[in-house]
Amino acid sequence: MTATLVIVRHGQSQANQDNVFTGWSDVPLTPLGVKQGKLVGKHLARLGLNFNDVHVSYMQRAIVTADLILEAIDQLWIPIHKTWRLNERHYGALSGLNKDAVKKEVGAATLHRWRRGFVERPPMLKNRGHERRYDRLGVKEPLSESLQMTQERLLPYWQDQIAPRLLDGKNQLIVAHGSSLRALIKYLDGIADDQIDHVEVPNGEPILYRFDDHLNVIEKKLLRMVNSMSIKEISNNPTLAGQVRLIEDIVYSAADGEAQKMSILAPWTQRYKDLPQEKRPLLVFVQGSSWTTPTLGEKIPQLVQFVHAGYIVATVQHRSALDGHAFSAFLQDVKTAIRYLRAHATEYQIDPDRVGIWGTSSGANAALLVALTPDDPRYRTADYADQSDAVNAVISCFAPTDVEDTFKFSKNVPGSDAMQLCLFGTDPAKWPAIKREMSPLYQVKDNQQYPPFLLMHGDADQTVPYHEMEDMYHELEKHHVAVEAYRVHGAVHERDFWSQQIYDIAREFLDRNVK
Numbered sequence: 001m002t003a004t005l006v007i008v009r010h011g012q013s014q015a016n017q018d019n020v021f022t023g024w025s026d027v028p029l030t031p032l033g034v035k036q037g038k039l040v041g042k043h044l045a046r047l048g049l050n051f052n053d054v055h056v057s058y059m060q061r062a063i064v065t066a067d068l069i070l071e072a073i074d075q076l077w078i079p080i081h082k083t084w085r086l087n088e089r090h091y092g093a094l095s096g097l098n099k100d101a102v103k104k105e106v107g108a109a110t111l112h113r114w115r116r117g118f119v120e121r122p123p124m125l126k127n128r129g130h131e132r133r134y135d136r137l138g139v140k141e142p143l144s145e146s147l148q149m150t151q152e153r154l155l156p157y158w159q160d161q162i163a164p165r166l167l168d169g170k171n172q173l174i175v176a177h178g179s180s181l182r183a184l185i186k187y188l189d190g191i192a193d194d195q196i197d198h199v200e201v202p203n204g205e206p207i208l209y210r211f212d213d214h215l216n217v218i219e220k221k222l223l224r225m226v227n228s229m230s231i232k233e234i235s236n237n238p239t240l241a242g243q244v245r246l247i248e249d250i251v252y253s254a255a256d257g258e259a260q261k262m263s264i265l266a267p268w269t270q271r272y273k274d275l276p277q278e279k280r281p282l283l284v285f286v287q288g289s290s291w292t293t294p295t296l297g298e299k300i301p302q303l304v305q306f307v308h309a310g311y312i313v314a315t316v317q318h319r320s321a322l323d324g325h326a327f328s329a330f331l332q333d334v335k336t337a338i339r340y341l342r343a344h345a346t347e348y349q350i351d352p353d354r355v356g357i358w359g360t361s362s363g364a365n366a367a368l369l370v371a372l373t374p375d376d377p378r379y380r381t382a383d384y385a386d387q388s389d390a391v392n393a394v395i396s397c398f399a400p401t402d403v404e405d406t407f408k409f410s411k412n413v414p415g416s417d418a419m420q421l422c423l424f425g426t427d428p429a430k431w432p433a434i435k436r437e438m439s440p441l442y443q444v445k446d447n448q449q450y451p452p453f454l455l456m457h458g459d460a461d462q463t464v465p466y467h468e469m470e471d472m473y474h475e476l477e478k479h480h481v482a483v484e485a486y487r488v489h490g491a492v493h494e495r496d497f498w499s500q501q502i503y504d505i506a507r508e509f510l511d512r513n514v515k
Contacts, residue, residue, distance in 0.1 A: 008069065009202065010176070010204075011036035011204045017030050017032075019099050019100060020098050024088065026061075027061060037064065038068050040072075040206055051073075052078060054080050055175075057084065081161065083161075084133075085153050086157065089150040092122045092125050092145070121145055128141055147179060150180055151183035151184075155187060158187070185201070245266050250264060253336045253337070262314050277349050279349050279350065280349060283356050284315075284357045285315040285358050288494070300315065318337075327438050335380065341355075355391045356393040356395070358394070361493065367395070371394035374389065393514050394454070398464050399469070400468065403436075409464070448479075456488060484509065
């Protein structure tokens with residue numbers, strides 16, 4: 001004679017929703033947990049399952065879930081057996097603590113062993129709890145429990161109360177908890193100690209076992225819900241918090257008849273004028289490109305975090321030296337882009353009085369020159385002439401600060417000679433003066449007001465020598481300019497220079513000086 005066992009983890013509890021450890025704490029179901037209990041019952045009713053007994057723990061989240069199931073299958077009249085042996089494992093000193101906070105404190109590996117391992121137990125309570133429901137039974141509340149300990153106190157109940165009924169051909173329903181059901185599954189399925197950590201028991205998802213006359217498992221299956229049982233519910237996002245909009249291919253200039261473009265990262269709220277709009281500081285980003293046309297999308301995935309931090313971000317292109325645009329075409333373009341953004345500040349919700357610029361490699365060369373030559377008529381085009389191209393702060397990553405030195409250092413790089421012809425013209429006699437004008441190191445002047453600088457450079461850079469950052473740092477210091485510098489140990493040009501720490505340093509600098 002075969003018999004059927006269905007085991008169900010209770011519906012979502014308040015502790016599940018709050019992501020805290022519960023254990024023997026008695027917490028109620030959430031509204032979603034109530035729905036889950038009812039839906040499990042409806043699902044079992046559709047399958048035509050009938051039970052002779054139901055077994056639950058001493059916890060209300062299991063008891064109420066069982067009642068909801070029995071009501072849905074019209075079997076409220078069957079015997080309900082309550083036992084502390086089906087209680088959730090006791091999480092000891094973790095009880096009531098947020099799981100993410102504990103993970104951050106002790107590490108993911110340790111927390112995984114405490115939660116999912118078989119023999120390890122969580123930290124113990126200093127004092128044993130006392131409740132009337134257990135005192136009357138003479139049961140001492142544990143100080144903490146491993147899964148093994150949970151299994152050891154559960155199996156006597158299985159062997160004395162549940163297994164005999166199944167052997168008599170009586171169908172049984174168990175409504176309990178994640179850990180106590182994992183302990184039972186380990187026993188029924190013969191799962192090895194080092195494999196049980198892979199077993200999960202979701203809230204409100206019934207598991208069916210069928211046994212032969214000798215209580216051997218002949219069938220096991222998850223009774224997957226065929227309706228909204230497995231659909232979880234989250235709240236909408238009416239303020240569009242955290243959503244970022246990418247606005248591509250904005251033409252800001254057409255110098256020499258060539259369209260120069262930028263991309264803007266902004267809050268998604270800008271699409272909807274009925275939502276509150278807030279002016280934000282602007283970060284202009286210039287990607288390194290060896291003074292050719294920058295790739296606009298190169299850093300966009302990483303720059304999204306700065307929109308989350310409260311900025312509008314614009315990444316800008318400029319004319320390419322290889323197309324016949326010698327110095328100072330790229331600098332003119334970047335300055336024009338800044339003036340364009342100020343002219344369109346209302347459209348993009350930019351605060352024109354809070355502007356930072358960040359460049360990498362040749363883009364950092366441009367960023368430094370922008371900061372050192374605010375509103376300089378030498379580099380000013382007719383576009384948006386009523387706007388300023390000055391900035392409030394500058395970030396430079398592995399910038400060529402001494403152009404003559406950079407080209408000497410990279411003289412063996414293919415194309416170096418051709419690039420010099422493109423940047424400085426065909427008369428080498430004029431190159432020294434042009435290179436000096438293009439070198440931020442020689443543009444720091446006495447009695448000038450400059451924004452604060454953040455310099456970062458890898459000390460293994462084989463394209464732009466690391467010492468150029470130090471030289472720039474000392475030159476700014478000599479002129480009493482606010483400057484911070486970071487040496488990135490072992491970093492080459494671009495590649496392994498980047499890390500989240502770099503972005504965090506940049507954001508903190510911008511927050512202090514632009515926000």
